[in-house]
Amino acid sequence: MAVALALASSPGHGVVDLPTAPLQSAAAIPSNILFLLDDSGSMQFEMMPEDLIIFSDAKYFYPVGRPVIVYLFPPPNNQYNGLNYSAAIPAFDDQSYHNFFRRSSANNNIFYDPTITYTPWVRHDGSSYGNASATAAYYNPANTGAGTLNLTTEKTNVNSTLWIKGTTPGDYSLCSTYACQSYWPITFYMYKGTGDRALASSYVKYQIQGATGYRTDLNGGTPSAVSSFNWGSVTRTVAEETQNFANWFSYYRSRAHAAKAGASIAFAKLGTNYRVGFSTINTASLGNVIPTSGTFDGTNRQNWFNALLGAPIPPQGTPLKESLSRAGDYFSRTDDSGPYGPAPQLSCRRNFTILTTDGYYNEPAVPLSFGNEDNTAGSTITGPGSQSYQYVPSRPYQDSYTGSLADIAMYYWRRDLRTDLTNNIRTTSTNPSFWQNMSTFTLSLGPQGTLTPPPKTPNDLAALTSGSKVWPDPATGEAKKIDDLWHASVNGRGTFVAAKNPTEFAEGLVSALNTIGESGGAWNVALTSSTVETDGRVFVARYDGSWGGDLWAVAYNATGNMNTTADGTPIPVWKASTQLPAAADRKIFTWKDNGGGGIAFTYNNLSNAKQTAIGSSDVVDFVRGVTSKSVASGGTLRNRSSLLGDIANPAPVYVKASNTVFAPANDGMLHAFNAATGAEVFAYIPGGVNFADLKAFSSPTYSHKFINDGEIAVSDLAATGKNILVGSLGRGGKTVYALDVTNPASFGTNNVMWEFTDTDLGQALGKPVIVKLNTGDWAVLIGNGYNSSTEKAFLFVINLNTGALIKKIATGVGSSTSSNGLATPVGFDQNGDGKLDLAYAGDLLGNFWKFDLTGASSAWTATSMFVAKDASNNVQPITGGLSIAIDPKTNKRWIFGGTGRYLSNSDVSSTAVQSWYGLIDDGTVISSRASLTQRTLSAASAQGSYLTRTFSVASANDMVGKKGWYADLTPASVASGERIVSRSQYSAGVLYVSSIVPSSDVCASGGSGFVNAVDAFSGASLTKPFFDINNDKLFTDADKKLEGGRLLPAGSIRTTGMIGEINVKKISGDQSTAQSCDTTGACKALPNLNLRALSGRISWREIVTE
Template identity: 35%
Template sequence: MKTCHPIQSFSLVTVLLLPALHAQAVDPITLPSAPLYLAGGVAPNLVVTLDDSGSMAWGYVPDTMGKNARVTSGCGHNIFYDNDGSETKRYFLSGDHNAQYYNPSTTYLPPLKSDGTPYTTSYGSAYINGFDTTSTTVNLASAYQPSFGFQPKSNQCYARHPALDSGSGKQFSSDTVDVPAYYYRYETGGTGCTGASISKTNEACYVYTAVGAAEQQNFANWYSFYRTRNLATVSAATRAFNNLPGTMRLAWQALNSSCDDFSGTGCAGWDGTKIGNSIRALSAPGHKENFYKWLEKLPANGGTPLRAALGRVGEYYRTSTAVVNSPYAEDPQVTVGTQHSCRANYTIMMTDGIWNGNNASGVSGNVDNTAKSLPDGTSYAPSAPFKDDNSNSLADVAFYYWANDLRTDLTNNVPRSPRVLDKLVEDGKTIPTADYFDPKNDPASWQHMVTYAVGLGLTTTLPELSPALTWAGDTYTGSYADLASGTLSPLWPVTGTDKPGNVADLWHAAINGRGLFFSAEDPKSLSDAMQEMVNNIISRSSSAASIATNSKKLDTSTAIYQASFDSGNWTGELEAFAVKSDGTLGDSLWKASTKIPAEASRNIKTFNGAVGVDFAWGSISADQKTLVSEDELNYLRGDQSKEQNKGGTFRTRTTLLGDIVNSDPLFVSEENFGYDKLSGDEGTLYVDYVAGKSSKTPVIYVGANDGMLHAFKASDGIELFAYVPGLIYANLPSLTKPNYSHKYYVDGAPTMGDVYYGGSAWRTVLVTPLGAGGRGVFALDVSTPDAVFSESNVLWEFDGKNAAAGSTLNDMGYPVGSAAIGRFNDGKYYAVFGNGYGSANCKSGLFMVQIDAPSNVKFFDTGVGACTTSADQNGMSTPSLVDYDGDRIIDAIYAGDLQGRLWKWDVTSATNSVWDFAVGGKPMFTTAAGQPITAPVEVGKVPSGASGKAMVYFGTGRYLLSGDEASKTKQAFYGLLDNGTAIPTTGSPLVKQSIVYESANARVVSNNALNWKSDRGWYLDLVPPSNTLQGERVLSVPLLRFGRVIFNTSIPSADPCVLGGTGWLMELDAATGGNLTYSALDMNNDGLFNEGDYVVIGKDNKGNDIKSPVAGKASGSMSLNQPTVITAGAKEYKFNSDIKKGISVTTEKSGTSNPRSSWRQLQ
C-alpha cells in the first residue's frame, strides 16, 4: 500500500461558477460578465416622491428667512427685509446664511442627463432654467439680478440689491439695476463686526465679492441648476439616480401633480405634458429617459400633502396579482404572470416643508403607539424610538406600511437587512430582540415598505422644537440616542397640519420605516443625501463570499478572512474575524476597503509586455497607452477627482476595492513544503529559508474585479501592493464608465509555492490565473513581503502561445479555478494549469510553465473537443499534483474536463520530453453520460486490501452556462482506484452507493461492501430516495480527513426568490463511499459525538427504531467552496461561506491519526 504525500498547504481551491451567454453552435464557450446565481435575482421596487409645492420655487432656506418678504410690483422685484420692512439684507445674498444662495466653497456639479452626460450652461449665457434650453438666458457678467424665487413656467421673481450698497456712489446705482454677478461673504473682525456685535444677521459682517474669473463656471452652474429649491432638487436627483442599476424597478410621483396611481396614465410636468410613471426596470426601453423628462419638468405649485403621498405608495405596494403594473410581477406590463414574493419595496421622499393636507387613506390613529403582533409573530410593544404621542402623523403612515403584511397571499421571504439576520433564521435561531428592534436593521420578511426621507432647509428648526432636537449629519447621531432611550418629554415633537413638529416627523418616519433620514441645508448636502440613500438601497442587494484562515489549529490568534462582494454597486470587501475558543466567530478585526492608501501612496505594478513596471502613465508601453488614457489610469490607481460626484465624467465609487467573486483569499505566512528532503544545497538551504519565514509579515492575497490582484497585511488589512495584469488592459476603461456593466478582471484564485529559483536560491512565488477575466496566467515573486514590492518582483505573464510547446493562442481558454506549483523530476519547478473553458479550438489540454524560465513550456493536448456543436466543446479544469513516495517530487498529475473525462499524466521521468499521458493517451476514466468534471479532484491513499497508486475523488456537475441552474441531469460523486490502467465504463467495476434516507436536515447513505480484487472503486448518485432529480451537483474540491471524504453539494434554485440555492455537507467513508459507522457530525449541537446525533431511518421487524449515523447535513444556502477546517483537540470546526455572505460553522469529530494524505491541503 502506497501513500500520496502532501506538499502544498495553503490554497482554498474552488471552481469558478460562471454563467455563459448562449453560444452559437460553432463558437467557443463565452463566459459571461456576472455570477450565474445572481442572474435570476429579483430586483427591488423604488418609488420616488418629490415635493412640487409652491415653496420649492423659492431661492432661500429655511422658510423663516422669507417670512417678511413682500411683492412690490408683480413678480418683477421683491424686497427681502427684516424687522424694519424696507430693504434686502446682505445676508440674504450670502451662502454663509442663506444656504440656497451661491457659496464659493461649494462646487456645483452639473446635473446629468439620462445617458450620463452633463447638462451645460455658461457664464455669458446662463439659462434661467438649465433644464429648458428654450428658456431665457442671462449674461451674468453684466445683467445679473438676484432671484427671490422662480417657477419654471412663470417669470422670475427678483430680489432687490441690498439698500446699504445701492444708490449714488455705492456698489449699485439702484436696487434694481442689472449688474455683474456677486455674492457676500461672512467675515468677522471688520468695522462694526467685532466683539458682541458679531452675528450672522449683522449686515456689517458681510462683505461684497464680485464673481472672479476662476469661479465663473461654478457660479453659472449654480445659477442655472441650483439657485432655487426646485432646480437644486432636480439636479441632485439626476446625479443620484444616474447610478441606479438598470435592474432597479422605478416609479415616481409628485405631491400635487396628477400622477398618483402608477397605472400608466402619466405624471404631469409644469408644461402640462404627461409622462408615463408606471413601474419598470430602469433599463426598460425609454423608462429612464421618461424619468429624466419628468424631472426636467417638475412643477412648483401647491401644498405639502406628504402623508397622502406616502400612503399612495404604500397602497400601491398592496396591489394584487392580476393587474397591469403590479409591483410584484416579473413583467409589470402583463396582467397574468409570475409574482415574486421576495421583491423588496422602497420609497424615497424629498420635501422642503412642513406637511399639511389630507392624511393617508386607510391609516388612522396613533399607529406606532399601539401594541400588535407583527406578521412573523413577533410582538411589538410600543417603545422608543418608534412610539410617540401623536396620531395620524407621517411616522404613523411609515410604521403602518412597514409593520403590516401588504400581500398576505404571498410567501414571506423578502430578504432581511443585514443578511446575517436571514442566516440566523435559516439556522433555526431567533433574531435577538435588541437587533430586531434596532431601526438600523430591517428584520421584516413580509411584503412591506421601507421609507427614506430627506428634508431641505429644516435643520435650524429642529432645535426650536419641544423637545429640542439636534441633527448631526446622520440618522443615528445627534439627538438620536435620546430619542432611542425614550427619556425625552414629549417623546417626539407634537405634529399636526402646518405644525413645526412636522419637521421632526420626517426623521421619525424614516426610523419607523427602517430607512434613513437626512436634513439637507444646501444644494451640496441635498445631492449628497440623495446619493447616500440610493447607495444604501443598492447595498441591500445580493452578495457572496469565500473564506481563508491563518491557522489549522484553534488558538487565541486564529482568524478567518472573508472575501465578499455586493452586486448592487460591484464593490468588494475583505474582512478579518477573530475565531473564539468554541469555534464561533468573534468581532470584526478590520475591513480592507478602509485600508487602501491614497492614490499617490499606493504601490501598484503592471507588466508592459516584456518586464514589470510601475502602473503609471510614464511607465506603461506605447501600445498600452492606446488602450487606456492617463485619466483612466489615474482613476484605476485611486484618483477620485474626476468621478461624477466630483464634477467629472467617471463612475462614482464608494470604495476603491472592487468586487471579489471567484478569487478566494490566500493566506501566506510560514508554509513548509518539506523540501528539506531534497538532496544537496536545494534541501539544505530550504531549512534556513523556512526558518526565516517566521519573521516575515503574513499576507492575504486576493484578486478583484477592479483590475488588480491585491496584497493585504494580514494583521491590520493595509494594502501592501497591487498588480494590474498587462493581459487585461483592453477592458480597463470599462471600469470608469458611469453605465458600467460588470466584467471580470482578476478573478482566478492565487496559488503560492516555494521555488528553488535558477538553481541557486529559494523564493516564494504566487501564480494566478485570470479566470473569466482573460485568457492568461501571471506569476509574481512574493518572497519578501516586508520589502517594497518592485518591478523585478513581476516574473511573467502567459497567454498560451509557445512555439516550442506547439501551443497557440487558440489553445488557451479562460483558466478558471487555480494553478498548482510543484517540483518535478527534471529538477525544475512548474506552474501547472488547465487550459480552461472557451478556447478558440474548443479542446481540453494542460499547460506546464517553468517558473524561473517561462519560455520553457509544455502543453498536453488531449485532442478531445470541437466547435462543431455545443456538446462537443471541452476544456480542462484545475489539476492536482501528486507525490507518491514522499520525496517531495511530483510523480503524477490528475485533472478532469467538461466532457467528464478524468486524465492522468505520468511525470516520473527525469527527462521531461518523455512526460506524457499515463494511460496510452486515453482518459483514465469517463463518467456516465459525460457528467462534467469542473472541480479539482482530490487524491488520497490506497485503502487497505487494495493494490494501486492512489484513490482519486471528485464530484460532477456544471454551473457555467446560462441554463445550467435549471438542469436536472443526474450527477454523482466518485472514488476511483488508480492501479495504472484505465477503468472501463462497462462491466460494473464500480460499487454503487445510494442515498437511502433523507429528512429536512439529515441524510444517510448505503454501505455496500467492495471487493478490491475486482472492484475499481465506488460512486454515489446524487439522487434522493424519492428518485426525484433536483439538479444536485458538486462544484468544489473534496476534502480528506481521518479516513473520511468530505464535500459540499449544490442544488441551484430556478426560483429567483431563492438566492443561489441550497445543498448538503456530505461525509462518507473514503474507502467505500458508504455511511460512517460512528457519529462525525454534531447534529444536536451538544458538543458530543454519540447516538444523540443519530437519526431514525425505520423500524425493525420487532417495531424498534433503527438508528443510523448521518452522512449528510443540509445547508440552508448554497456554498461554492471547500470547507475550511480548524482543529481544536477532539473537535474540528468546518467553516462554510455561502453566497449570502454568511459563515456557517459545523462541529465535527476529529481523529488521532494524520488527518490527510493528499497533495492539496486546506487553506
C-alpha cells in the first residue's frame, strides 16, 4: 500500500526581500527616551560634593561675605556659552588648605584622579574627540572659542583672578594683588590614607613641569624628580601622565564636562532602535524634542550628540520638578508630531525619561498642582482581553507628603496618558504597565541622600517595602531631596544611581540604558515553529525584545493541556538559558575552512578570513557566553538578556533515541539540549554562517539579524543506522549542513559530516526531508528556497552520508523579474517498498510541482500539476508544505496545500485572495480551478465563547468529474488578508490547517488566525462536529451552529493571535486536547478536537522521535 514518506511545513515579483527581524514581532518598536541634562549653574563647578563649594550670599557677585569658590583654574570668558561666576581660585600654595584639599581626588570627587584613565568625549558615530593637546588644552571642546591652556608651562601674573590663600578651612584670606600667584597647571595631591585631611602633612604633591615630573611629601619632604608614576594597577611615564591630565582637563574638569563625557560614552553604546530626545532641565518648552522620523542613527543621532555636548551652562537654578512635569506633559501629547507620531500613531511605544542632576532641586516659584499622588488610588485601566490594573497605595511607593518629585513621577506613571489609544504596551517583570505612561530614571552626580539605594548592598529598599523605614520628607533637608530623587525612580518603575564621581555617573547611565533596552517586550513565540512535543512534555522556543532566546520544557497538566498561568504563559520544567555550562566548558564546534570537517570554536582555530570577519577573540568569547567584556561590566560589547540567541523561526526537533532536543538560534549555533535537564550538550556553528554577523551580534548597537534560522531534520536511527541531523541556515545564509548526532554526549569534530552550497541554492526556509532512494542510498530532499542566483525553483537531492549532490531537479520556472523558489517538499512511496518514488512541493509562482524520482537520476523530472490562481487569474504563492493522503473509498491520491506568503514586510498588508486546495493526482495536469469544486466560508460569528465560521455543505454528486476542490479564504466574499503558510494535517477523513490574518498594526504582535477543518476529499463542511465548542467533552449537535437555516458544525475557529504549532494529544475516546502558542507568547487551549483515529501524538510538523 502506498504511504506518505514525510509531512513537513515551512514557514514573486523581484528579489524576495526577507527582513532582518521576525515579521510577527512587535518588540522592535523603538521606545522613546528623553534625556534631561542638568544645566543649572552649579554644573560649572570644578568641585564635588557640595561641602567643597563656597558661595557668597549674593551668589556669583563678590565680594559679599565670604568669597565664591567654585573653580580651580582661572576661567576664560564664556567657557560654557554663558556667564561665569565671579570667583576666587585657591592659590597653588602647598600650605593652603583650599589648595591641597580641593585639588585631591580623595576629597574632591571630580578632580583629577591618576588611578583613572580619562577617555575623550565620544561623537555620534562612536569616534573619539581625540586626546587633548597638553600644550593647548581646550577649556571646552564643544566651544573652542573659549580658548586653550598650555598645561606644560608655568603661569605667572594671572590678571583678573582673585587667589585665596587661607591655610585652614575657615581662612578665606586673599592675595593682595591679582598677580600674586604663579603656578604649574598639572598639580595634584594624593592623600596618604591616614592623618587629618585638613593638614598638608597628610598629602603627597605631584607636579609636572614641562617634561619633568616631581613628587613632594608635604610632611617636610623636598621635591624629587620622577621618570614614571605608579598608581598600583596603573603605571605611566611623565608624557603619559601629562596626556591623561590633559584629557581630564578638557573633558572632565567640571561637573558639566563629566556629565557630558558619561552621557556621550553611554549613548554611543546605545543601539539604533530607539527614538531619543535631548533637553535640559531649564528648557521652558520641549517642543518636538523626540524626532518622529527615523531612529537613533544618522542625522538624528548626530543632532542629539551635538545638542548634548554643546549645551550651554549659564548660572541658573535646578528646577527638577518643573522639568519632570514638562516631560510627562510631553508624553501626553496627542498630535502627530508628538511622541506617538507620526501618523498612524503607535500605541505600543514605551516612554522613558532620564533625569540627571548634580545637586538639590529648587522649589518652583509657582507651586505645581500635584497632590500626594503615591498615596492616592488611581483609576482602573483596562487593556485588550482581560488586562486590568489600578494603582492602590502600597509600600514602597506611598508616603505622607504632597507635591514631591516622587509624586510627579507617580502621577505620570499611574495615569493613562493617552486614553484614545489602545492599551497594548508589553509588560515586563519590573513594570506592569500596559498603558501609555512615563517611566522615570534618575541620576545624581555628587550629593548623597540619607537612605541607601540599590545596587549598593546592603540597601534600604527592603525596609521601605516592609515599612520598617519610611521615605523622609524632602522639604526638611537637602539630603532628603536626593532620597526624593530615588523615590521618583521607584514610583516611575525606573532605576536610580547616586554617583559619587564621574565614573559612577557614566556607569549609572549605562545601567539605566541597559534596563531600558531590556524593556523591549515580553517573550514572543515564532509563527511557524515554537513547539515540539514528546512523551509528557512540550518544548517551546521563545525570544524576547532584546533578542535573547530560550527553550522551555513544559509539562502537561491533568486536563491534557500545557501547564500555563492564567494569561497563557507556559510554566517551564526547565529553561535552557539557565542550564548553559560555563563559557570555557561549552562544547562548541564549527566548520574547518581548509580541508573540511569540524574544529573547536576558538579564535585561533578560525581561518584568516573568518578571524577578520569576526574581528577579535573577545567576540568569539562573547558568542561562547563570556559576559566580562559587556557594557554592564565596563566593556564595549553588548549586554545580553540571555546567553542563547533568539530562536525565531525553526522548529525544535526531539530525538527519542538520545533524549535530546535540537534547536538552531540566531547566535549562529545549532544547539543540542538534554531533554531531561535542559543542559546544553554541544553546539555547532555552520561554516556558511556570516561571521561578520557574529561580530555585529556582539555590538551594543546590534539590530537583529538572522544568522542560523533554518529548519532541521534528523534521520531515523533504526532506518539509517545513525541519527544524522541535516539543517539549513534559512534566512541566515545559503548552506546546508549535516552532523552525526547519534551520541550527542560524545559529539566531537569527527561528527561534523559535511556542508553543501550551490549557486542555485538560495535561502532555504523549508524543512529538509530524509528519504531512501530507489538506488538504496539515503538522501536529503530540500527546496532551494529564495534569492538563488537564477531566481528559479529547484529540488536538491543530496547524499545523506557524503553531502555529494545527486541531482538538482530544475523546474525552469522563475527569473530576475519574477523571483521563484521551492518550499518544503513531501515524499511519497507509491509501491510500499519503503523507497521514494515521488515528491511534491509548491513554489512562489503557485505551482504544485510533482517530481518523479522512479528511474535513474538522469531521468528525474518535474511537472507542474496545477498552478494556483485566484478568480482574477492572479498567481497565488505557495510557501508552506504540501500534504498527501489516500481516499480510502476511491484509492485516489490527493495533494493538499494552502496559498499565501508571509516573508517580506510588504506581505503584511496584502489582501490578495488566497485559497485552500485539495487536488487529485491521477497523472494529468489540472488546467485551471474550473476543474475544481468551489467551497465557501461564512463570516465569523459568536458561538459560545468562540468566534467560528462554517464551510459550505456538499451537494449530491458535486465532486463528480472534478479534479479536486478549493476554498477561497474570503469569508462572506470579503478578502481580509487571510492566508495559509503551513501545511495541512490529515486524520481519519478530516483535513485541518491553521491560517493567519496578519495585522498592519505593528503593535499587534502579528495579527490573528484560525484553525480550519473540512472533509478532506470534498472540501465541504464536516457532518459531525470537529470542535468541542461547549467544552462538555462530547461531540453533539450542541457543538453546531445555525448557518443559512441549517445546523452545521463549526468549520473554523478563531485564535487570539497568529498561531504557531498546534499540539494535539489524545486523552480518551474521541477526545484530543489541542493547544497553540501564538505570536504574543501565550499558549492557550483550543476546544478539544474530534480525532477518533488519532494514535499517539501529532503536531503541525513531522516530529522525529527516534
